[in-house]
Amino acid sequence: MELIIGPRLYSTWSLRPWLVLKRCKADFTVREFDIYTPEGQAELERVSPSRLVPLLKVEGETIWDSMAISVWCAERYPQVRLWPADAHARWLARSAACEMHGGFMGLRTDCGMGPDHTMVGPDRSPPPKGEAVERDIRRIVSLWREMRRRFGAGGPYMFGEWSVPDAFYTPVATRFRHFQIDLSAYGDDDGLAAAYRDTLLAQPDFLEWSAEALR
Numbered sequence: 284m285e286l287i288i289g290p291r292l293y294s295t296w297s298l299r300p301w302l303v304l305k306r307c308k309a310d311f312t313v314r315e316f317d318i319y320t321p322e323g324q325a326e327l328e329r330v331s332p333s334r335l336v337p338l339l340k341v342e343g344e345t346i347w348d349s350m351a352i353s354v355w356c357a358e359r360y361p362q363v364r365l366w367p368a369d370a371h372a373r374w375l376a377r378s379a380a381c382e383m384h385g386g387f388m389g390l391r392t393d394c395g396m397g398p399d400h401t402m403v404g405p406d407r408s409p410p411p412k413g414e415a416v417e418r419d420i421r422r423i424v425s426l427w428r429e430m431r432r433r434f435g436a437g438g439p440y441m442f443g444e445w446s447v448p449d450a451f452y453t454p455v456a457t458r459f460r461h462f463q464i465d466l467s468a469y470g471d472d473d474g475l476a477a478a479y480r481d482t483l484l485a486q487p488d489f490l491e492w493s494a495e496a497l498r
């Protein structure tokens with residue numbers, strides 16, 4: 284089984300299913316290539332039905348899209364709890380992950396993982412300003428706070444124990460850190476969202492990804 288990804292430093296979509304596969308302790312290899320070069324673009328054209336990464340090559344098929352790969356993982360590794368056990372939490376966990384998967388264009392546009400935006404380096408950028416990005420940040424802070432308050436009793440992750448939304452929001456945590464976004468200015472009065480951001484940034488699997496990215 285092979286996960287095909289873009290550059291670890293920039294490809295937020297690649298990070299998400301990689302985290303999910305690691306949670307499953309899946310036996311997989313990684314093929315990383317620079318999608319931003321002309322050769323990388325040609326390779327993308329050749330290997331990817333959508334011209335995007337990530338892709339999972341398994342049993343003769345190519346599964347494309349980070350969410351499709353995560354859904355495949357839940358099917359393939361039913362013993363690993365990738366979604367919360369509680370039904371209400373599970374419904375909302377899927378909503379939260381899908382909201383990230385399909386939205387937050389303001390944040391993605393203004394806080395992109397461009398070549399100078401390392402996820403872990405000291406060269407942080409100033410906080411972005413603008414209606415769309417600020418609306419997105421406020422929404423994410425409110426979502427994180429609500430889920431942590433309602434479902435977070437069993438652990439430090441969004442729904443207590445680790446689940447797929449944590450993978451989907453890890454790149455957001457890196458953006459909040461990189462762009463020095465003060466979450467208290469967006470309704471995080473008591474630091475609940477900031478603590479969750481720090482939990483995501485301290486995940487051992489994420490630290491492994493970061494170390495590889497800087498290699």
Ligand SMILES: N[C@@H](CCC(=O)N[C@@H](CS)C(=O)NCC(=O)O)C(=O)O
Pocket residue numbers: 289293294295296297318327334335336337347348349350384
């Ligand atoms: N909805 C897709 C989005 C994937 C995506 O946008 N991937 C970017 C890299 S992070 C890409 O492949 N871009 C190709 C390009 O910029 O040419 C998913 O969840 O996998």
